[in-house]
Amino acid sequence: MEFDYYEILEVSRDANSDTIKKAYRKQALRYHPDRNQGDKETEEKFKQINEAYEVLSNAEKREIYDRYGKDGLKGMAGGGFSGGFDFDDLGDIFSSFFGGGFGSSQKGSKSRYKYALDIEIGLTLEFNEAVFGCEKEIKYRYKTPCQSCNATGSKDGKKQTCPKCGGSGKIGIQQGFMQFVQTCPECSGTGESIKDKCPECSGNGFNEISDSIKINIPEGVDNATRIRVSQKGNRYEDMSGDLYVRIVVKDDEHFLRNGDDVYIEIPVFFTQAALGDSIKIPTLRGDTILDLPVGAKDKQQFVIPKEGVKNARTKQLGNLIVQISIQMPKKLNDEQIELLKKLQNSFSVKSGEMATDKGIWDKIKSWFS
Structure with a gap:
């Protein structure tokens, strides 16, 4: 081209x-x-x-x-x-x-x-803020060259060649018959030394400025998501780095996120599981109806499509996975005991016997024959 x-x-x-x-x-x-x-x-x-x-x-x-x-x-x-x-x-x-x-x-x-131009800071979000997006004001600090010393860190604006390493930034260490090279401890590898430190920047060559910025957090961000804010990093002469915001998401009390899918455990009374029932349950965006089949099992899972998190990149919705937890009564009154016994008898389940196919006894006996 x-x-x-x-x-x-x-x-x-x-x-x-x-x-x-x-x-x-x-x-x-x-x-x-x-x-x-x-x-x-x-x-x-x-x-x-x-x-x-x-x-x-x-x-x-x-x-x-x-x-x-x-x-x-x-x-x-x-x-x-x-x-x-x-x-x-x-x-x-x-x-x-x-x-x-x-x-x-x-x-x-x-x-x-004199320093990296890009900055990375962490930002903690509530669970719902990460799911639905929000606007956040971020406070941070960025570096800018010290004007008093022309970014040299020296009071007179001048630097001398480091006398220890001769300006190379490295020195040789002799240990027995072996020689090793390491960063010069006198100048920290810069090859330069300062006679008197600049009082404005304490010899750093830069100052740190406090700043704040409002950013829009898109829907669907997750842990370790990095949001780039252009030209808001450290400054040096006519250059500006970028600010990277790394997301940390708090856990929710009820919902558990896995990628774009969301899990929730719903308590179900044992009679509801046995009879089958249509129960109202919460989702990320409001209530919906969960239809339980007759004889639903403990820990059984049901998938509700497109009730999960919107993917920040593809904009596709994940699923809501509902796991039921069957709840048994802790106490029974006399009437409830009588009713449950009648129900047990109606299924030909006798007290003191396992509620299973008796063929299990024949299988166990075969182990010893």
Whole structure:
């Protein structure tokens, strides 16, 4: 697909190299596949961004592109888009996710970002809030570079090379005839040291700001669901990370959720189970009627379609599974005892005998023959 390199980076044709680099970082962070997993359109956009930057960040290729377009690049030895991109910039992109450097071949190369840009916080919901959705106000804190020290953490805005590790961020430890490499304890792996800490940020290089935001929780979210709020994470220069809200759902007193299906146990009196009955039971959205067959069994389950949770992605409704628990009377008066005895006799069940097929005795006797 044909596209313009300047348009894809959203810069003017007379933009200088710093503007192009800044625009590339912004676009690459926004469309990085790790932040848009499974999105083929975003993945293609990410490739276009890197193709544009590879050309526009190279003075020779940019001049040819400006004069002849992409066709002019095809004739260059080793020209055109190779699918690669600047490793320092790639390190900046990854460090925004994981807070550390990545892949730079330069000794002592440092991440552009001082901290991860994305934030994740937990949000606890009531059972019904997760099922039906709601609006929640979230209070959280995000990081922003300290303006007093220009994000250096140093009172005078300057940093020195760490004298212990020489700026590498690592030191060697000799144990017997073996030598191990570990993170420099003096500079915590940054390769830099501060003479006097900035009083504004206590030497961190950033300040934390309290903020709040209202978000809509969709129907059907469940434990471990992550909701992404774009551009509400940590800030650094012209970049903003995303805020991820991880859902925790409280248990309900009566309903038990399994995916989109919901279970409930309903107490049923033994006469209702024996005779069969139509009883009113609760569902997530109101009452409904459960028809019990004659001779319903204890722990028997009945499925009521589309009375479960609406799937947050497909919008399909799960089922309500009703399990009955047969309740027996704890006490009987004389009249009830007499009535139950008559009922027992009507089924030819004799006191002192098992209420089962007598052929069981013949089966047991066969074990010993």
